[in-house]
Amino acid sequence: MPLEGRKGAVLRxxxxxxxxxxxxxxxxxxxxxxxxxxxxxxxxxxMAALEDEGLLTHPxxxxxxxxxxxxxxxxxxxxxxxxxxxxxxxxxxxxRLESSGGDVADLADQAARTLSSLTRYASVVAALGIHxxxxxxxxxxxxxxxxxxxxxxxxxxxxxxxxxxxxxSVSDADLDxxxxxxxxxxxxxxxxxxxxxxxxxxxxxATRHHQLVEAIRAWLRRDLARGSRLQYRVEGRRxxxxxxxxxxxxxxxxxxxxxxxxxxLALALAAAPxxxxxxxxxxxxxxxxxxxxxxxxxxxxxxGGAVAIVGPTRMRYRRAVAAVxxxxxxxxxxxxxxx
Amino acid sequence: MPLEGRKGAVLRxxxxxxxxxxxxxxxxxxxxxxxxxxxxxxxxxxMAALEDEGLLTHPxxxxxxxxxxxxxxxxxxxxxxxxxxxxxxxxxxxxRLESSGGDVADLADQAARTLSSLTRYASVVAALGIHxxxxxxxxxxxxxxxxxxxxxxxxxxxxxxxxxxxxxSVSDADLDxxxxxxxxxxxxxxxxxxxxxxxxxxxxxATRHHQLVEAIRAWLRRDLARGSRLQYRVEGRRxxxxxxxxxxxxxxxxxxxxxxxxxxLALALAAAPxxxxxxxxxxxxxxxxxxxxxxxxxxxxxxGGAVAIVGPTRMRYRRAVAAVxxxxxxxxxxxxxxx
DNA sequence: ATTAGCACTCTCTCGATGAGAGTGCCAATC
DNA sequence: GATTGGCACTCTCATCGAGAGAGTGCTAAT
Numbered sequence: 001m002p003l004e005g006r007k008g009a010v011l012r013x014x015x016x017x018x019x020x021x022x023x024x025x026x027x028x029x030x031x032x033x034x035x036x037x038x039x040x041x042x043x044x045x046x047m048a049a050l051e052d053e054g055l056l057t058h059p060x061x062x063x064x065x066x067x068x069x070x071x072x073x074x075x076x077x078x079x080x081x082x083x084x085x086x087x088x089x090x091x092x093x094x095x096r097l098e099s100s101g102g103d104v105a106d107l108a109d110q111a112a113r114t115l116s117s118l119t120r121y122a123s124v125v126a127a128l129g130i131h132x133x134x135x136x137x138x139x140x141x142x143x144x145x146x147x148x149x150x151x152x153x154x155x156x157x158x159x160x161x162x163x164x165x166x167x168x169s170v171s172d173a174d175l176d177x178x179x180x181x182x183x184x185x186x187x188x189x190x191x192x193x194x195x196x197x198x199x200x201x202x203x204x205x206a207t208r209h210h211q212l213v214e215a216i217r218a219w220l221r222r223d224l225a226r227g228s229r230l231q232y233r234v235e236g237r238r239x240x241x242x243x244x245x246x247x248x249x250x251x252x253x254x255x256x257x258x259x260x261x262x263x264x265l266a267l268a269l270a271a272a273p274x275x276x277x278x279x280x281x282x283x284x285x286x287x288x289x290x291x292x293x294x295x296x297x298x299x300x301x302x303x304g305g306a307v308a309i310v311g312p313t314r315m316r317y318r319r320a321v322a323a324v325x326x327x328x329x330x331x332x333x334x335x336x337x338x339x
Numbered sequence: 340m341p342l343e344g345r346k347g348a349v350l351r352x353x354x355x356x357x358x359x360x361x362x363x364x365x366x367x368x369x370x371x372x373x374x375x376x377x378x379x380x381x382x383x384x385x386m387a388a389l390e391d392e393g394l395l396t397h398p399x400x401x402x403x404x405x406x407x408x409x410x411x412x413x414x415x416x417x418x419x420x421x422x423x424x425x426x427x428x429x430x431x432x433x434x435r436l437e438s439s440g441g442d443v444a445d446l447a448d449q450a451a452r453t454l455s456s457l458t459r460y461a462s463v464v465a466a467l468g469i470h471x472x473x474x475x476x477x478x479x480x481x482x483x484x485x486x487x488x489x490x491x492x493x494x495x496x497x498x499x500x501x502x503x504x505x506x507x508s509v510s511d512a513d514l515d516x517x518x519x520x521x522x523x524x525x526x527x528x529x530x531x532x533x534x535x536x537x538x539x540x541x542x543x544x545a546t547r548h549h550q551l552v553e554a555i556r557a558w559l560r561r562d563l564a565r566g567s568r569l570q571y572r573v574e575g576r577r578x579x580x581x582x583x584x585x586x587x588x589x590x591x592x593x594x595x596x597x598x599x600x601x602x603x604l605a606l607a608l609a610a611a612p613x614x615x616x617x618x619x620x621x622x623x624x625x626x627x628x629x630x631x632x633x634x635x636x637x638x639x640x641x642x643g644g645a646v647a648i649v650g651p652t653r654m655r656y657r658r659a660v661a662a663v664x665x666x667x668x669x670x671x672x673x674x675x676x677x678x
Numbered sequence: 679a680t681t682a683g684c685a686c687t688c689t690c691t692c693g694a695t696g697a698g699a700g701t702g703c704c705a706a707t708c
Numbered sequence: 709g710a711t712t713g714g715c716a717c718t719c720t721c722a723t724c725g726a727g728a729g730a731g732t733g734c735t736a737a738t
């Protein structure tokens with residue numbers, strides 16, 4: 001690892017100047033820096049060495065150097081521990097999150113908006129599914145003859161209810177009775193463990209009203225399947241179009257496609273570890289569409305969800321890391337209280 | 340209105356050729372058409388007339404003609420009654436909508452996806468708010484000491500429930516009692532009419548448990564406010580970047596911005612009449628960001644929601660109109676059954 | 679009213695040119 | 709031996725002019 005003195009400093013200088021200007025960086029410019037008291041010729045030889053190691057590259061003979069994906073990787077590894085977010089921006093984040101009043105969906109919305117407006121890149125928030133919650137109760141609420149509403153509560157709140165058709169013969173007392181049995185049988189079971197068989201057993205035992213049982217079962221199957229998927233929110237796509245690397249539409253299209261497709265987002269964030277900030281640079285991305293991008297991500301609520309920033313590989317990594325890390329922490333915090 | 344014979348035919352020819360090729364259309368090319376048995380010189384004089392009327396324009400002296408926004412408007416007005424969607428595509432739409440199993444949110448998702456993949460433009464679906472529904476019941480479901488879940492049902496289904504903190508002193512019987520009173524007081528009232536005062540009165544009369552009342556009130560205020568906003572789904576932004584007119588990023592950015600901001604979408608669709616297909620072309624849009632776009636929209640469920648396609652003014656209007664109209668009809672149909 | 683003919687205008691492409699930027703290498707230096 | 713100044717070399721980019729091509733507008737003839 002080329003951390004040693006001058007090499008590291010040059011790599012760092014090239015990366016930071018390139019991030020700032022989006023132009024190739026020449027040896028002349030780099031030599032002017034205070035910390036590197038030497039001539040441009042020396043810088044040139046160092047740069048040539050860095051190029052041999054695959055950290056820098058040339059667009060063409062007479063152009064300055066730009067970092068390779070590997071170069072960014074080494075740069076990022078040098079400073080991942082760095083800098084916290086400025087106080088003002090922390091406050092802004094807290095305020096925005098508070099304004100959502102503890103509602104989980106709103107919280108995720110606000111997080112995505114805040115991250116993208118703060119960093120001027122695109123942001124992705126993968127919101128907590130219900131699979132880590134536990135079952136609390138099921139209530140069948142009579143809605144006049146022939147109809148009921150089924151409501152499930154979990155440790156995390158209330159599942160969207162659903163209108164269910166009843167055989168007329170079911171009385172209010174029956175509904176109460178069925179609700180109670182199911183509630184008692186399933187209480188405390190993690191939603192993720194509500195397998196098909198388990199459901200069948202609990203519901204099947206509860207009653208002999210087959211039509212009703214079937215309706216509940218169908219609904220649960222649906223809603224639980226949906227709950228197993230993460231819900232993705234993407235904001236700030238437009239910022240990407242401002243970046244010089246995405247001026248050509250054929251460069252921008254794959255990225256925008258990836259940001260529109262849940263299955264691609266899932267793949268892009270799949271490699272995230274269960275905690276800490278995680279960075280995927282250019283070709284490190286498993287998703288070919290993100291070859292020109294870097295993803296800075298962090299999970300929150302112990303891996304239940306994730307926040308991420310998607311920008312060009314020429315990204316302001318320090319800020320991105322700080323923003324993502326702080327946001328993930330705040331989200332974990334907010335959700336701990338909410339649930 | 341220049342519907343009369345040749346003028347109309349020339350306008351139509353220019354629009355359709357330009358939509359196909361994205362290039363200015365010359366008199367030579369137009370003269371070759373079967374229906375216009377005349378020379379290019381004649382076409383030129385007709386074109387000059389159309390230009391005087393503001394329906395065509397020139398990029399420069401020696402280029403062919405392209406339609407102005409007004410030209411598109413006249414063209415569109417000529418054929419708005421046209422062509423239904425091909426049978427195959429109707430089937431595709433029906434299938435996609437059925438696959439969502441009657442769930443309102445899924446339905447809107449599928450509608451947006453289908454419209455954009457069918458037309459290769461961006462699509463917007465504004466999903467039905469709850470304001471046209473009526474209040475049915477409120478249930479407070481005990482969740483162990485100190486907690487309850489509040490659930491409201493409406494004519495359209497179930498409102499997202501919410502966990503509420505209780506004073507310990509409230510018994511299960513109290514909860515039942517409170518639920519019953521509120522339900523009886525408010526039953527049948529349109530959600531849109533649940534004004535602050537009305538809520539206060541119903542809830543205030545129901546009980547002397549002030550903390551509980553306050554919690555319910557706060558929740559309702561929040562959820563009703565949210566329900567009054569339409570929920571927008573946007574799909575297929577990436578298609579816009581394929582269009583020649585959005586190759587330059589400074590052309591694409593405003594459009595993408597508009598498609599990311601709910602408040603802008605609301606404005607863009609605000610002018611829609613309560614039924615039928617509605618088209619807004621280029622500068623007709625109230626939203627400056629959509630100057631380069633046309634919006635083809637239709638409302639569904641009697642104005643409760645809207646579907647729209649957003650593309651360049653150089654749009655395949657026939658297809659867009661057919662797709663939007665059919666989709667709106669199917670959505671209305673599906674929702675009638677669902678609710 | 680329509681048409682053929684023609685001059686005119688404007689864009690677009692191509693190649694050449696020259697300036698500028700930055701490199702790589704070599705010989706001199708500390 | 710690392711560092712440096714000097715210098716030739718290479719490649720890009722902007723500019724220019726020429727020529728081709730496309731399509732118009734006008735005029736005179738039908």
